[in-house]
Amino acid sequence: MAISKDVLKVQPSATLAMSSRTNALIAKGIDIINLTVGQPDFATPKSIQDAAIAAIQSGKASFYTPAAGLPALRQAVCDRIAIEDQVQYDPSQVIITTGAKFGLFLLFQVILNEADDVLLPEPFWVSYAEQVHLAGGNAIAVKTTGKDQKVTVADLEAARTPKTQAIVLNSPQNPSGLLYEADELRAIGEWAVAHNILIVADDIYSNLVYNGNQFTSIVSLSDAIRQQTLLVTGVSKTYAMTGWRIGFVLGDAAIIKEMSKVASHATGNPTAASQYAAIAALNGDQSEAKAMRAAFEDRLNTIYPKIQALPGFEINTKPQGAFYLFPNVKAAVVATGYANTEDFVTALLDEAHVAVVAGTAFGQPDHIRISYATSKEALLTACDRLADFMASHQK
Ligand SMILES: Cc1ncc(COP(=O)(O)O)c(C=O)c1O
Known part of the structure; x- marks a missing residue:
């Protein structure tokens, strides 16, 4: 075969x-x-389930949506990120994807050329490396020597080559549960800006932080860092919605547009009923x-x-x-x-x-x-x- x-x-x-x-x-x-x-x-909370049921029964979930997602959902994503990270995005900078996982997949397809390197600080979530390979890139595991085994600028500098196109940062992290602090993120962000390396910030666990610790998104640290970053997140973990398959990627409008183009030839849009459910999740009561x-x-x-x-x-x-x-x-x-x-x-x-x-x-x-x-x-x-x-x- x-x-x-x-x-x-x-x-x-x-x-x-x-x-x-x-x-x-x-x-x-x-x-x-x-x-x-x-x-x-x-x-999934009942109010979110009900929003999907209502969308189905009214008939509005019967149809294709734009490949990048419903305008109302893209706006809801911007509004929630503004509340949580104090950063304002425009809906043109947002794509809704079939889970954050497919958002990452599309992103690597769009930002990588043959044999580009992507730095993955250890330990890293299993899918990053395989998605990078599928996009023709090299996944470079980076040994981490910082506090609590988090990655430092020195670790990244040791791994950087002229082919380094991106770094994936995941905080809170799967599998370690560790959270990067603002000063650690700032140092990495400034390093990435200085070397024109894209930051893929996987913030999917941003709302699952415990015991008084505070989540900081790298995009909130400066305009330069935000412009260098593609923020990947979604509803799966925060709202117990893994089965609904709704994720988001936010960042440079040109990259988002290319991702939408690829998505339009792959999945088309994420399932419409799930998108209506996600609007309810993001705009509704967070209790x-x-x-x-x-x-x-x-x-x-x-x-x-x-x-x-x-x-x-x-x-x-x-x-x-x-x-x-x-x-x-x-x-x-x-x-x-x-x-x-x-x-x-x-x-x-x-x-x-x-x-x-x-x-x-x-x-x-x-x-x-x-x-x-x-x-x-x-x-x-x-x-x-x-x-x-x-x-x-x-x-
Ligand atoms: C670190 C990390 N990123 C992304 C995802 C993808 O989440 P989803 O595709 O359900 O939105 C997961 C799910 O396990 C994860 O652990």
């Missing part, structure tokens, strides 16, 4: 692969606690989103000390956002006699019946990613199971 060489090089999503293995065991009736998931476990954020905070505060107390599980800094812990488990893998993190994770699934993702896919193979986007009861049971596993398997 003739399959494109570029496509054959793409790795399947490790998180989705682990998730489907887990679901297969659950389907067999095995009581697995699934901590692989990257999505809120809440249903349910805030309640979900508070539930994640409570879960983090419950399981963090328990995960930290597991022998051989090391987390130096308490995560400040998203809904993941990313402990280094090298000592636990050694203590239990497994050859590597993958084998350790497989044993956790098969014997402890707790599913997590090995850090390899995020560029840090000594780590595992634990999602706490599940009920507190399940999280507490998972912690007990992990503790029992460690107690019974240490050599």
Whole structure:
């Protein structure tokens, strides 16, 4: 069969692969606690569901929308970003995409030429590297040496080449839950401006920040940095809307126009009913989103000390956002006699019946990613199971 060489090089999503293995065991009736998931476990708030139902029943969701999205939704995105980040965008600088994931995909298609480099500070979300490859670029993993292992200008400078076209910054970060502070972002932003490197700011977890920590978007730091940045975000995580597939990219109007052109030949517009739902989410009362954020905070505060107390599980800094812990488990893998993190994770699934993702896919193979986007009861049971596993398997 003739399959494109570029496509054959793409790795399947490790998180989705682990998730489907887990679901297969659950389907067999095995009581697995699934901590692989990257999505809120809440249903979408009812007022948002109702807006979609009304759009369907009135008939207005029956039709194509502009490829870049409904004008009212592009305006709603501008209005919400103005509230949250104190930055004013014009609707011509916004494209609505089929999830932030497809927004990133389109963006790399538009900004990369053959063999351009994109810097990905470690650890990084699995899809960036594969999307960069699919756009003909090189994904360059950048070793991070700053505070809490965040990327510094020195780390970036060591990785910069004449082919460096963009850097992807994700804060709060999947998988580590770490949040970049304003001064860290400013330094990176100024470096990118000085070298004319585009900043792809993935702010998808911006509303999931805990324990009094403050989110700063890099676009809010100066006009020069904002002009250098493509801001990627969406409704999936804030409003428990992963299944609706609505994301946004904001930035330079010429880039957004090219992305709309490519989208018009690919998906066309994102699903109209989902766009009406997203308008309700962005313009409506934010109290349910805030309640979900508070539930994640409570879960983090419950399981963090328990995960930290597991022998051989090391987390130096308490995560400040998203809904993941990313402990280094090298000592636990050694203590239990497994050859590597993958084998350790497989044993956790098969014997402890707790599913997590090995850090390899995020560029840090000594780590595992634990999602706490599940009920507190399940999280507490998972912690007990992990503790029992460690107690019974240490050599
Ligand atoms: C860091 C990061 N960016 C982007 C996305 C994509 O979100 P969506 O496509 O659901 O909008 C995810 C989802 O897991 C993510 O973790």
